[in-house]
Amino acid sequence: MVKVKALLFDLDDTLFDCCGLLVEAARRRAARAMVCAGLPCSEEEAYRRQIELAEQHGPRFDVFDAMAEMHGMPHSLAQAALAAYNSDEVGEIQPFPDVPETLAELRSQGYKLLLFTTGVTARQEKKVKALGIGPLFDEIVINDVETGEHRDDAFQDLLARHRLKPDEVVCVGDRIQSEIKTGNSLGMITVQMLHGRFKDLVPKTELEEPDYKISRISELQYVLRVLNRRNKGAEPRVVAIGGGTGLPVVLQGLKDLTPNLTAVVTVTDSGRSSGRIRSDFGVLPPGDMRNCLVALSDSSQLLNDLFQYRFAEGALEGMSFGNLFIAAMAKVTGSFESAVRETSRILAIRGKVLPSTYEDVQLCAKLADGAVVEGEVNVRRPRKAPISGVFLRPADAKANEEAINEILRADLIVIGPGSLYTSVIANLLVPAVPEAIRASKARKVYVCNIVTQAGQTDGYSCADHIAAIERCLGERVLDAVLVNSNVPAPSILERYQSEGSDLVRVDDRIAAHRVQIILDDLVENLDQRRILWEKQDLLRHDPEKLAELIWNLL
Template identity: 40%
Template sequence: MNLFDWLRPGLKIKRWIFIGIIGIMFMMIGTFPLLHLFLIERGILDYFFFFIVGGGILLILAVKRGFLSILKILDFPSLSKRQKIDQKLYEKRILNKGPKVVVIGGGTGLSVLLRGLKKYTANITAIVTVADDGGGSGVLREDLGMLPPGDIRNCILALANTEPIMEKLLQYRFLEGQLKGQSFGNLLIAAMNGISDGFEEAIKKINDVLAVTGKVLPVTTENITLYAKLKNGKVIKGESQIPLKAKEFESPIEKVFIKPSNVAALQDAVDEIFYADVIILGPGSLYTSIIPNLLVEDIKKAIKESLATKVYISNVMTQPGETDGYSVTKHIESILDYLKLDKIDYIFANNKEIPKETLEKYILDGAIPIKPSKEDYEYLKKNNIQMIEGSFVDIKKNYIRHDADKISKKIIELVLKEKYTIDKKRIVDYYLLKEDIKKK
């Protein structure tokens, strides 16, 4: 590592080097009379030049090697042969200046997107649904009376700066015994909940322990249950049962709602939405991951009143029992209906062809690709919603996922373009709007 690399802008190193040098100079001035008396009598002062040069070399070596030693002791995660410390510090400094991004949803789609976003900004807030009642989360919810940790766990791991072995450990699911099917990460959150003053504090501590980039917040700390009314009039209780029963009765979802209906949103979540530069809805299950967050009145109100750019990331495939036959337009209309909004700013949609061999198993399960159609273009144009199309699919081991890197990069580019072309009036608007909300 070149010494001059430490002097690059943005590292916040120069100021401390300068202060250190000033401190050394003060010490030298204070001790010089004593040293002068001691050295001049022995004739050593004649070699002052060698002392200055030698001292400088030793100082630089000590600072450089000492800094690296401290990082090793602290097990600094980026300390590797492939990544220079100075470059990592520089990147972190840039990420800390990135736009404020709020992502709302749940499920696998949300955690996939977060892994992409953290490469472009450190100012990320994931607001996660707590309506899950299936799998290991459902068991802990039933046994311990706590909020479901599953979706929150996945988002925390997506934003965490952990070693691969730690992530593997937290995602490990027990194969036998009473803990069969339960993940170690869920148990860790449950344990933290047990030693904390509530679920909110527990999640904050987990964020700190795992060095999360940004923060992960539950949409509410109150216990809620998701319901769905089907077209045939039947009412289904429980997030995990809704798509199953909709398929069984061959009746689409008419609407979803939560009980109790008047739950309070987490205040931190509301504040993050208010000060966001961009609010991203999705990707994820429309009725069981995204919309449950919009059923919390404070969240819906904050989104509506926020001046942030609003983005929806459309799913790549329809979901059996939930969005059968849904087009891009139908997804947007559903979200706007629950938000009571006229429009959102952007929608991201995939236009890449999916290989036949990958599609086969999805089609057998009842899912089909969601691709923009002529009707979608007409609807978006009429409602002044801008479509961002692209090859936004990442296929691994025949599983279809969003290409988080491509989507994240495009979103950040859009936000930066808008953020730095508006004038100072927006800052004033933010302040006045916040004061108005406080009065209400």
């Protein structure tokens, strides 16, 4: 693989918040221009109509042409609106907080930085000046929206001036239908910045598929580390162990960073849809496997949504389509192993999803009052005596040999996050799994949960979580523990506390564990659109933040 020498950046919604800061003002200018040109409505109505059409039809839609046609107005009305929208008014703008520092770091590391932006020349010049980032670039190209070159030609000319080959350049932008598509067509490495009105746009062709996706410009640093590692011919092997809602978050963040990613998943679920399928059809519970398959999938969003769909009524109420699909596939192919393999192919996943065992095992717990409960749904049941220990029935279940081999060959092993006993430790109880983790030369990291879970970890601190993992693996096996430092708003914590949960706290006892503790803000932004792996909208880890910290451990 050729070494990366340069980064080519888009401007709007890539280096600053154009959508939030400038689009509203531009729409109001366009509304004013259309009303002045004869549109039979008020400026406020014209403004609102733009928003409605954009939300209804998406960012590819020609809003101004549609508004002119709806009112029987000539095309000149749309032209007047477009001219007003693209006027050179800018106002007060500033780059995203991490942009100046990241660009300066990239320059100091020897990368050539190029800026390419399309629009009204005077307006784009004002933006660059207002942002104060011009001196950080080796060249800035403003391609005029009316008189400029075709983007493909302009990109090629820019690279030629700097004696760069396309595969030596990383193209960074927010629009898959323009800079990402052009970058891919020329053979560049493409990175989509997930911000603004184009972030949820669905690719129409492979050329609109970015190689990587980021939500902050600072994440380019670990994308470049991935590319540099690949340049040296070393694709790191990562194994993530867990289940439930935590493991898919890890996979979602890591899947773009290495093709050698394996999920080792618990199969002890006995509740809800998975439990019903397990008892009715005699197959292993598919729910946790399904979530991981979807997390690693490169198939269409529609197919992913289909696999996550839960029936809301009738005899199938609460049942997941994906669970039914895997169960049916197991019957058709003759085994759960074949079902997972074929479903992996259909969903076009990156990496592997493997159960820790193919045997029908039940998770059991001994409680502090001496009682013993059997079945995952009973182990996690709230308002019972505290858990004093967990075990499997049968205790001598055979581990999945393929999973053991992946653990032994791994460069990095990630344990958690997820329900401590029912999602994480359930895997570590399978004979040969903890032995393989100890024997592996990989770095081992445990991702501690953000909140406690009623019925499993009531009152647990971070030290208690680590102690539970070490009872399975032994002391000094873990190299690092990732711990959340972000204390959410009281309104969010109150919701958890009302259900018997609380924030996992860090106390002095953590020093007794001879392991590196990495404290950082790991909480996902609750205001942005989120992929939910279960029916509840939970406080959970941010996939990108987690991936960056995990990757740094390599």
